[in-house]
Amino acid sequence: MYSDEHKQFLKKIRRTHIFVFLTQLLIIIAFLGIWQLLAHFEVINTFISSSPKAILDTIVGLYLDNNLWNHIGITVYETIISFLLGTFIGTVIASILWWFPFLAKVLDPYLTILNSLPKVALGPIIIIWAGAGMNSIILMALLISVIITIINVYQGFIETDPNKIKLMKAFRATKWQIFSKLILPSTKPTIINALKINVSMSLIGVIMGEFLVSKEGIGYLIMYGSQVFNLDLVMAGVIILCIVATIMYYCVSWIEKRLIKNI
Amino acid sequence: MQNKKNILSIRNLKKTYHTKRGETKAVDTFSFNLLDGEFVALVGPSGCGKSTILSILCGLEEKSGGTVSFEEDITYGYMLQQDSLFEWKTILENCLLGLEITGSLNDETKQYVIDLLNTYGLGDFIDSYPSNLSGGMRQRVALIRTLATKPDILLLDEPFSALDYQTRLAVSDDVFRILKKEHKSAIMVTHDLSEAISMADRVIVLSQRPCTIKNIYEIQMTGKSNPIENRKCKEFASYYDRIWKDLDLHV
Numbered sequence A: 001m002y003s004d005e006h007k008q009f010l011k012k013i014r015r016t017h018i019f020v021f022l023t024q025l026l027i028i029i030a031f032l033g034i035w036q037l038l039a040h041f042e043v044i045n046t047f048i049s050s051s052p053k054a055i056l057d058t059i060v061g062l063y064l065d066n067n068l069w070n071h072i073g074i075t076v077y078e079t080i081i082s083f084l085l086g087t088f089i090g091t092v093i094a095s096i097l098w099w100f101p102f103l104a105k106v107l108d109p110y111l112t113i114l115n116s117l118p119k120v121a122l123g124p125i126i127i128i129w130a131g132a133g134m135n136s137i138i139l140m141a142l143l144i145s146v147i148i149t150i151i152n153v154y155q156g157f158i159e160t161d162p163n164k165i166k167l168m169k170a171f172r173a174t175k176w177q178i179f180s181k182l183i184l185p186s187t188k189p190t191i192i193n194a195l196k197i198n199v200s201m202s203l204i205g206v207i208m209g210e211f212l213v214s215k216e217g218i219g220y221l222i223m224y225g226s227q228v229f230n231l232d233l234v235m236a237g238v239i240i241l242c243i244v245a246t247i248m249y250y251c252v253s254w255i256e257k258r259l260i261k262n263i
Numbered sequence B: 001m002q003n004k005k006n007i008l009s010i011r012n013l014k015k016t017y018h019t020k021r022g023e024t025k026a027v028d029t030f031s032f033n034l035l036d037g038e039f040v041a042l043v044g045p046s047g048c049g050k051s052t053i054l055s056i057l058c059g060l061e062e063k064s065g066g067t068v069s070f071e072e073d074i075t076y077g078y079m080l081q082q083d084s085l086f087e088w089k090t091i092l093e094n095c096l097l098g099l100e101i102t103g104s105l106n107d108e109t110k111q112y113v114i115d116l117l118n119t120y121g122l123g124d125f126i127d128s129y130p131s132n133l134s135g136g137m138r139q140r141v142a143l144i145r146t147l148a149t150k151p152d153i154l155l156l157d158e159p160f161s162a163l164d165y166q167t168r169l170a171v172s173d174d175v176f177r178i179l180k181k182e183h184k185s186a187i188m189v190t191h192d193l194s195e196a197i198s199m200a201d202r203v204i205v206l207s208q209r210p211c212t213i214k215n216i217y218e219i220q221m222t223g224k225s226n227p228i229e230n231r232k233c234k235e236f237a238s239y240y241d242r243i244w245k246d247l248d249l250h251v
Helices: A004-040 A052-064 A066-097 A101-116 A119-130 A134-160 A161-170 A175-186 A188-212 A218-227 A231-259 B049-056 B091-095 B097-102 B105-117 B134-146 B165-180 B195-198 B238-246
Strands: B006-019 B022-035 B039-043 B064-071 B076-081 B152-159 B186-189 B202-206 B212-218
Touching: A004 A052, A052 A066, A052 A231, A052 B134, A066 A134, A066 A175, A066 A188, A066 A231, A101 A134, A101 B022, A119 A134, A119 A188, A134 A188, A161 A175, A161 B076, A175 A188, A175 B097, A188 A218, A188 A231, A218 A231, A231 B134, B006 B049, B006 B165, B022 B049, B022 B064, B022 B186, B022 B212, B039 B049, B039 B195, B049 B186, B076 B134, B076 B165, B076 B195, B091 B097, B091 B105, B097 B105, B097 B134, B134 B165, B152 B238, B186 B195, B195 B238, B212 B238
Parallel strands: B039 B186, B039 B202, B076 B152, B152 B186
Antiparallel strands: B006 B022, B006 B064, B202 B212
16 A cells, blocks of 8 residues: 555646646637627627637537538548658658668659648649649648658667667667667557657648649638638637647547557 | 697788778787687777777678687687677677677587577576676676687687776686687787786787787786786796886886
C-alpha cells in the first residue's frame, strides 16, 4: 500500500487535472453563453456575427435535409485519400532520394522551392489540368502533404545513427538490407509523425480545394454561406470543421500510439 | 604462446584519408601477427588511427597500402563503443541480426544464440526490449550479437568506454571470460591502459598520427587470471608505468 504522503501526492495531481478540465469547460460555456446573450439582446448584429442558437439550428437543419453527413463524408473522404496517398508517395520518393544521393543533391533546391511555394497559388493550374471536381481537390491536398512528407521522411532517413549503419556494414549487409532492416524501421516514428502532420495538411488542402471548386463538402458550405451572406451557415461550417479536424487528429494519435508501442 | 599458429598477419599497412583540405596519413607501416586464441590490445594517443586499423580489417574501409593475410575462411566480429541495439527489436531479435543478414538463420544457429543468452545471464530478457536493460547488460547483448555469427577474430573498438567505471570493470571481466570460454582471438582498441594491461596477452603501443608501432609488451604476470584480479598483480604497476612513458603525452 501507498503511504499517506503518496496518497496526498496522487490526490493533488488528480485535483489539478479536474481543475484544468473544469476551467476549460467554463471558458467554452461562458464564451457561448455571452455570445448568445449579446445576440439575444441585440447588442451585436446577428446578421454578421450569427449566434450559437442559430448555428445549432442550421446544423440541425442540414441534418434533417440529409445533407450534413454527406458534406462531412465528402470532406473526410477527400482528406483521408490525400493524406494516405501523400504519406505513401512521399515515403517512396524519400526512399528513392536516400538510395540515390546524387539525385537528392540535384533535387534539393527544387524541393526547397516547392516547399516554400504556397500551394494555393497552383490552384487555378490544377483546376485547368485536373478538371473542376474531386480530382482537383485531392491533387491540391496531395501536393501540400507530399512535399512536406518527402522532406521530413528523407531527413529521418539520413539522420539514422551512423554507428548502426557501421554495424550493418560490418555484417556485410547489402544496401537493400540496410534500408529494409535499419533505415525504414528506425524512421518509423518520423513516418508516423508525418501521418499526423499530413492529416492537418491534407485538411487544409481539401478545404482550399473546396473553396475553389466543389458542390459538396464542408469547404463548400462555408464558401456558399459567405456568397449568399448566410453567416449562420458559415459559422456552422467552421464549427463542424473544428469537430471533424479534432476527431481526425485523435484518430491518428490513437493509431500512432498503437504503432509505436515499443519505441 | 610460441607454439600457437598465426591466424592473421598484417604487413606494412598504410591508410591515408582524403578530404577537401588535403590528405592525412592515419596509419603508416603497421605490421603485426595475431596468434590463435590471443587477446591483443592496441593503445595509443586519441585520434592516432587505432580504430582505422579495425575498420580496415573488417572491410569498412579500404587500405591504402600493405598486405593483410589470414587463413582461409577467417571471419570477423566487430563490436563498437555504442551497443547500437535496435530499439524496435527484442533482445533475441537483436542478437539474431547478423545471422539474418548473412542468411544463416536456422533452428540450430538460433538455439546457439539462445544458449549464449542463457549462459551469460540474459535468459530472462530474451523477449525484452533494449530500453529495459542497463548499459552493462546492453553491452553484453552487443557481444552476444557479435558472437552469434561465430567469428574467429573479434575486433573490439573501445567496447567499454560508454559505461560508467564500476559497470565497466564488471563488464570487461564478463567479456574476458566469455571470449576465453569461447576460445576467440581478439584485437581490442582502447585508451584505458589498465583495461589493456589487465585483459590482454599482448599490448601494442602506437605512436601519434600517422600511427606506427612504438612498442610491444608481452603481459606476463604472476597468478594471471581474470581482469579484476590481474589489476592486483605486482607487475601491473610497472607495465602501467612503462606504457605511460611510451605514450609520451604532453597535455
